[in-house]
Amino acid sequence: MKINVNNIDYKTHKAPVVGICMDGTSYDYYEAAATVMPNIQRFLKTGSFGYVESVIPSFTNPNNMAIVTGVTPDKNGICGNYYYDKKTGEEVMMNDPENLKVPTILGTFSQQNKKVAVVTAKDKLRKMLNKGLNGICFSAEHADKVTIEENGIGNVVDDLMSKENPGIYDPEISVYCIEAGARLLEREHFDLMYLTTTDFVQHKYAPGDQEAINFLSRIDRWIGELDRLGAVVGVTADHGMSAKTNSDGSPKVQYLETILLENANISSRVILPITDPYVVHHGALGSYATVYLQESDIVAAKEIIGKIPGIEMVLTREEAVSKFSLPAEMIGELVVLSDGPTVIGRAKSWHDLEKVKSGLRSHGGLHESKVPMIINRPLNQVYKEKLDSGKARNFHLFDFLHNGVEND
Incomplete structure (x- = not known):
């Protein structure tokens, strides 16, 4: 079966398909944490890996929405976290689902009777990710406030996670996000899942810093659990991260x-x-x-x-x-x-x-636009060549996972 979204056909899988956006995580983070990330290291050796380009501006909202629609900002309408409304003279957050011009892969799959779940660390993304979605969609940030009516799930904290959700400036909130995806999949089958983290750690710590290594070790555990549960898993990023300082450490x-x-x-x-x-x-x-x-x-x-x-x-x-x-x-x-x-x-x-x-x-420019795409399974020859070409984009993630990986 194929499902068409924004003029792209996506072959459906028997196995769950899980797309992960590791916010702000360029490849050098994985490289520096290689010894504590056995699952990612295994994917690199036995699965697929390549560099892909993000959307410019290399910010969270435009890249996440490009990933879940499979198309660029001129088509989906999302080109930043924030914009100026000339008609009202106001500067506003670009998080209203009405700004999204096209359907998402997530919503379209759910409307074709596929089971879909979305977990985002940041609540700012949730409403756009939830557009047209008949399924589960909640943020780790507000996991303690979920309702069946709003999120498609109730009592995440007690029933699913058995622990309180961390604060938005706690590195654990991203771990909580990936863990929630694994616990959902452990509980029941999902055809499609999207998990997207926050980049607080990457804003504060460089690749190789002990805090970043410890964080990625905990992330790797739950990515490995998704793989153990039989999912086709793809990991990319919305953008990388660069030091933006003068020689004295002050902002440049x-x-x-x-x-x-x-x-x-x-x-x-x-x-x-x-x-x-x-x-x-x-x-x-x-x-x-x-x-x-x-x-x-x-x-x-x-x-x-x-x-x-x-x-x-x-x-x-x-x-x-x-x-x-x-x-x-x-x-x-x-x-x-x-x-x-x-x-x-x-x-x-x-x-x-x-x-x-x-x-x-920080990020936003061309210097933060090259990010990894790591998949836990080999790609067929056509998609291997696409990934090796260096011309693939991060918003091709679900195309690669659905069309580049052989069905079980």
């Missing part, structure tokens, strides 16, 4: 609104689509921004921004739409990307840097 920031005003008296509204409720992670500082300007200021602003140290790409709306497959109506007159060690801000007074005043790690 370029404040675009301030620079434009001071250099050319240009008023602008800079939108930072990394902005979300979890500011302790990143202080709303990332390597991608979109700039709203008067038409008459575009040329001058582009020239000024292009000369700022640490800025490596300034595109007009049309150029950005073409290069990164973005929805034109959701971005400003310019799109700006910084280099590996630099983040983009609005004005210094706009950001609360207290929580990120030393050792900032």
